[in-house]
Amino acid sequence: MKSDLWQISPGFEEVMPAEYRELVDNGPFGKKLGVADMGTFKELLEEHPLCAGCGLALSLRLTLIALPNPEDTIIVGATGCSSLAFPQVSVHNIHSLFGNQNAVATGLKRALSLRFPGQVKDVVVIAGDGATCDIGLEAVVHSWFRGEKLATIMLDNEAYANTGGQESGMSRIGTVLNMAPQGKKFSKVNFPEIAKAAGCAYVAVAEPSRPKRLEQAVRRAILVAREIGPAYVQLFTPCPTNYKFKPSETLSLIKKREQEGVFQTMEYLSPEAEAYIKQIEEAKR
Amino acid sequence: MYVAAKVDENKCNGCKLCIWSCPDPNVIILHPNKKVSINQSRCKGCGLCVIACKREALSIDS
Numbered sequence: 001m002k003s004d005l006w007q008i009s010p011g012f013e014e015v016m017p018a019e020y021r022e023l024v025d026n027g028p029f030g031k032k033l034g035v036a037d038m039g040t041f042k043e044l045l046e047e048h049p050l051c052a053g054c055g056l057a058l059s060l061r062l063t064l065i066a067l068p069n070p071e072d073t074i075i076v077g078a079t080g081c082s083s084l085a086f087p088q089v090s091v092h093n094i095h096s097l098f099g100n101q102n103a104v105a106t107g108l109k110r111a112l113s114l115r116f117p118g119q120v121k122d123v124v125v126i127a128g129d130g131a132t133c134d135i136g137l138e139a140v141v142h143s144w145f146r147g148e149k150l151a152t153i154m155l156d157n158e159a160y161a162n163t164g165g166q167e168s169g170m171s172r173i174g175t176v177l178n179m180a181p182q183g184k185k186f187s188k189v190n191f192p193e194i195a196k197a198a199g200c201a202y203v204a205v206a207e208p209s210r211p212k213r214l215e216q217a218v219r220r221a222i223l224v225a226r227e228i229g230p231a232y233v234q235l236f237t238p239c240p241t242n243y244k245f246k247p248s249e250t251l252s253l254i255k256k257r258e259q260e261g262v263f264q265t266m267e268y269l270s271p272e273a274e275a276y277i278k279q280i281e282e283a284k285r
Numbered sequence: 286m287y288v289a290a291k292v293d294e295n296k297c298n299g300c301k302l303c304i305w306s307c308p309d310p311n312v313i314i315l316h317p318n319k320k321v322s323i324n325q326s327r328c329k330g331c332g333l334c335v336i337a338c339k340r341e342a343l344s345i346d347s
Contacts, residue, residue, distance in 0.1 A: 039304040039315030046310065053331030057308035211305045240331075248332030251306055 006071070019046055023090055029071045035062060035215040044070060046088040053247020055254075056081050056128075056155045056235035058208045063126065063153060063235070064089065065219040073122040073222075074112075076105040076197070078136065080128030081162045081239075082155050099136030101125050102143035105150050122151070122222050129156045129170040133191055144198035144230045151225040152232045153218065154191070156238040165242035177242055192266060195232040201273040202231035205266045209251040215269065223280060224273045231273075236263060288330030288345060294320050296342035303334035303343060 008016050008030055019042075023029075026042045033041055035229040044064040050057040060082060067073050075093040077086045080102040086093050096104045105123045112121040132140050132154040143150060158175070164176035173187040195203045202224040204217035214235065221231035236254060240247045257263040269277065307313050308345030312327045313334065323343075335343045 035305070038299060039313060039321065043310040046326055048309070050308070052308075052329035053333055054308050058306070059332075061308065061310050084315075209306075248333070248336050250308075250331075250333060252336060 015211075017234065027090075028065070032068075033065070035065055035186060035211045038065060038211075042160040044090045045085065046090070047184050048085040048088045048208055049082060050085055051239075051247070053166045053240045053250050054081070054229055055208060055239065056157050056161075057085065058250070059155055059214070059235040059237045060085055062128070062211050062214050064091065065273065066215040067091070067122070067124070068219050069120060069122055070116065072120055073107060073124055076101045076123065076125045076127075078080065078092050078125075078127035078131035079156065079257045080155075080160075082126055085245070092197045099131055100182045101131060102128050102148075106143050106146070106148045109148060109150060120226060122226065124222060124225075125150055125152045126269040127152075127154060128161075129154055129158065130160050130168045131187055134175055141194065141198050144195065144200055144232075145200060147229050149225050149227075150230055151218075151221040151229070153221070154232070154233055154234045155237050157237045157242075158188075159239055161239045192232070192234055196268055199230065199255050200232045201229040201270040202233075203266075203268040204232075204263070205234045205236070207254045207263075207265060207271060209254045213265065220269075220277055226268075228270070228273045250260055276281055287329040289325045290330065290332070290334055290343050290345045292323055293320055293342045293344070296324035297321055298340060298342075300339070302337045302339065306333045307341045308333065327332050 022042045028041050045061050070091055073091055075091055077083050077093055077095050079098040102125055109123045113236045124174050156170050159177055160168055167180040167184045169189045171184045173184055175184045192203050192205055202221050206214040206217040217233050221233045225231045238250050238253045297320050302314045310316050311320050315321050333343050335345050
């Protein structure tokens with residue numbers, strides 16, 4: 001993308017909203033910023049309506065900072081808590097029906113590769129656990145079977161959070177929620193293994209209490225999705241509103257789960273993806 | 286009652302742990318003198334930064 005595309009036309013500086021002017025003056029476009037530079041630039045996410053202490057909001061914020069090329073990225077979202085924040089995101093984003101986000105992204109990616117051959121255009125799917133694992137399972141898994149070059153990021157808050165707290169496929173066994181009073185009857189779906197079996201070249205599970213690892217996972221997923229094949233990242237984002245813990249305990253809950261052994265981060269690279277990532281990281285040095 | 290976090294500038298050393306733990310963007314800002322400041326009108330008062338800070342520079346009260 002040309003660097004003057006996000007500039008304000010002369011004469012219109014005063015009528016533009018303050019947030020837009022801040023983004024033009026101090027935004028991350030074209031600067032290759034990362035998690036280490038946080039707090040010193042205007043972020044791509046603006047004031048959002050998600051709850052205080054929301055792990056999903058933190059993960060979304062870190063994911064947007066980790067985008068390697070935000071000016072040439074298109075995000076495909078899906079209904080859920082994350083879709084409440086997308087109107088505040090200053091990256092092109094699309095919201096379609098619940099569950100068909102990977103099908104929309106497939107068409108978008110193919111159209112972009114025809115319209116802009118040879119240019120880098122990243123299509124990133126950011127959806128909740130309901131849209132990825134339950135309702136959109138068919139579209140998601142079939143996009144992996146076809147080997148579409150998409151990065152799929154699941155924000156896993158283990159419930160349908162914005163409709164009052166129903167159990168989802170990613171909730172743990174025995175979970176009691178507002179709309180699941182008897183407790184969940186079957187165990188959490190092992191989605192990273194499904195992704196591996198379905199042909200993803202890169203699979204990672206990360207969490208927002210270690211922002212640099214989250215950044216690495218998201219960056220690698222997008223880089224692998226450019227050249228090699230589908231990539232999948234699962235981010236564990238606890239929900240204080242539906243799981244009834246204090247908003248300040250979101251990050252300590254992740255660490256507690258890790259100590260108990262019920263949650264662990266992982267990273268899988270196919271041999272081709274590993275060689276490609278190695279090549280890129282050596283070229284950077 | 287409105288709740289927001291406050292910074293004790295004498296204790297802050299600019300480690301950015303609070304910035305990495307805040308779910309809301311552009312609330313905690315790092316200044317060139319390696320001190321953070323909090324945009325009080327945007328802070329939702331969740332308290333994640335208070336727990337993340339190892340030097341107890343942040344506090345939350347109404």
